Amino acid sequence: RVGRHYLHGEIHRQWGEAAISRLQELGRRAAAMGSSAYLVGGCVRDLLLQRNMTDIDVVIEGDALRLAADLAATVSASHLHSHPRFGTATLRFADQFRMDLASSRVEHYPQPGALPIVQAGGIQADLWRRDFTINAMAIALNPASFGQLLDPYRGLSDLQEGRLRVLHTLSFIEDPTRILRALRFSARFRFEMEAHTLGLMKNALAIDIFRHLSGPRLWREIRYLLQLSDLLPALRLLQEWRLWPLLRPPPADPAALFATVQRALTLRDWFQLSFPREPLLQDALFLRILWHDIPWAERQERLNYFQVGGADEIQNDLQRLPEIAAQLARGIRPSQRRALLSQLRVEGILALLAGHPQGPIQAAGLAYLQTDRHLASPLGAKEIMALGFAPGPAVGQWLKRLRDARLDGEISDEESARQWLLNNLKQPPCKP
Ligand code: ATP
Structure with a gap:
């Protein structure tokens, strides 16, 4: 069921006409530049799981900034935001549709927990640097292969079996945040960690791998956890995996x-x-x-x-x-x-x-x-002044006192408020 036409049809069915025509246009322009464009990561996973559309991430074998600028100049109602330092760009459309574009790359980790050194590389290498096989699939967008699934690391069968699997043995050592990402995906999709991956996670935890991680990077992942619509499965895993000390x-x-x-x-x-x-x-x-x-x-x-x-x-x-x-x-x-x-x-x-x-x-x-x-005062400032009160801060104090009197059931409407105000005139506006 994962042939080219199936995914073409799925994109159309799940994301709609406007999305597919923009993606096709992107693929045409990529091909015209001699590049290749792919949908990657979470959006491919969510499409295959038939879950709501998330952010659309596109990887370009070629110059993503140039392609994004080309597309923005020709597709109407789009807005381009480029980040030349990172070689990435975001295209937004009037109907909230949004695409993030990046050039395909390879990453090397100089030491555990550090930010990676990035180099240009093909789509296969780009998928290899990802966290889990279910997030390491791509869908081709160039006209000759539009809708074709690229699944070099058997992500689809893991997705179908509800399994989380890392791509290589050093994955958690290179980037310990992947442990928290595993927890998030396990909790959200009710997926199980595959046995070898579980062993790798335990090894990484045994050497206290999180000590290499900066606070803000850790917080970023913890924050995602705390934003899950159902937080309880994630907290149960935090308990089961003995990860409480992170929080x-x-x-x-x-x-x-x-x-x-x-x-x-x-x-x-x-x-x-x-x-x-x-x-x-x-x-x-x-x-x-x-x-x-x-x-x-x-x-x-x-x-x-x-x-x-x-x-x-x-x-x-x-x-x-x-x-x-x-x-x-x-x-x-x-x-x-x-x-x-x-x-x-x-x-x-x-x-x-x-x-x-x-x-x-x-x-x-x-x-x-x-x-x-x-609840507010039944009388406004103008009405209070119409009763003979001079403008000034005292009017604000009377407004608060009227509101409190209303809260406490001493007054209910404008008439009772007027009466209350006249009765209380002898007192200063501020309670001592
Ligand atoms: P969500 O639906 O929760 O946003 P997502 O998979 O889209 O899930 P993002 O954090 O937006 O999550 O990441 C997008 C993609 O980037 C992932 O699918 C994955 O391929 C890759 N990725 C993100 N963080 C990491 C990481 N720490 N290590 C490796 N790959 C990562």
Whole structure:
């Protein structure tokens, strides 16, 4: 079923008419330049798995920058972004379709974990430098062979058998991030590591191979893990493969941690459905959950090592959470609840909810997310001034007090707000 026509038909069926005509145009132009163009990597794998289209990666046996510029100049509504230092280019189209182009290359690793030295090479060598056989297939795009699968390392049969296999014995030593990539693919596709590959991974772990890796490179892969739509299988593998130290000390009670993660996944789904326009950073949410029980200094050390963006917010939330939880547990007025919870990012609030699935803390967090934070004063600044208040910062303070009064049920509409305002006029606008 993997003949040339099958994949031509699959690209058409799965990616649509516009995609296929752009890829055909790319193939024609490559051939006209005496080059060859191929789809490679994750997009070939996902096409064969019939999964949603991911980024389209194209490898050119020839000058990728020149070909990309040629294509951008002739195909309408495309936008070219070149990175001459890396010899790569990205083409974007008005309908969000995007292609990344690179020249085929060979890589040499001067030492474990270091960035590779790169040289030009053919498509076969380019596939050889890849992480797993399932990611080391290509589809030809030149007109004479459009749609033909190139599978020099038997990736297709591994894909069909649900097997992860490295291409050569030094793979994990050269690049330890591949261990985390293996974990991600195993978790996402429910694939098994083939026995020899498993042995190679154990050998690499036995010599503590991750010590050669820089924090940001490690974080990049961990971040991908934390962004998986179902994180639990990945965390179970982290436990099974004894990889917790990459992220945190092994948890004393993994089952309890997994249960919290499961609740956080449900909360994430609920939040995204309820507030589709509000951004939610899944990796930031799960860092808060996975690091809630480790000391501040250790967290800071890991944040610095990984060079995580938003580190201060994470620390701020995790520092405040215990005290906020204690206050909410005591039962407080909605306005106080709002004042407390507005100190946290949304990710911090969801972490709090995941950690307290019942009782007053859960109720308070949900009420804040659903109602409190959206509630405003029933009167606007203009209406307050129309009652005789001079413009100035005091008006802003009255707006806040009116909002709090509404939260606490003291007022409900404009009329009761006016009355409340006149009754409270004797007091200063700021509560002492
Ligand atoms: P995803 O769907 O998660 O993005 P992907 O396979 O497309 O999966 P990318 O990180 O975008 O993952 O990488 C694209 C391709 O580059 C991979 O399919 C693989 O062939 C190759 N690749 C990426 N990282 C490595 C690595 N560390 N070592 C070897 N090859 C890699």
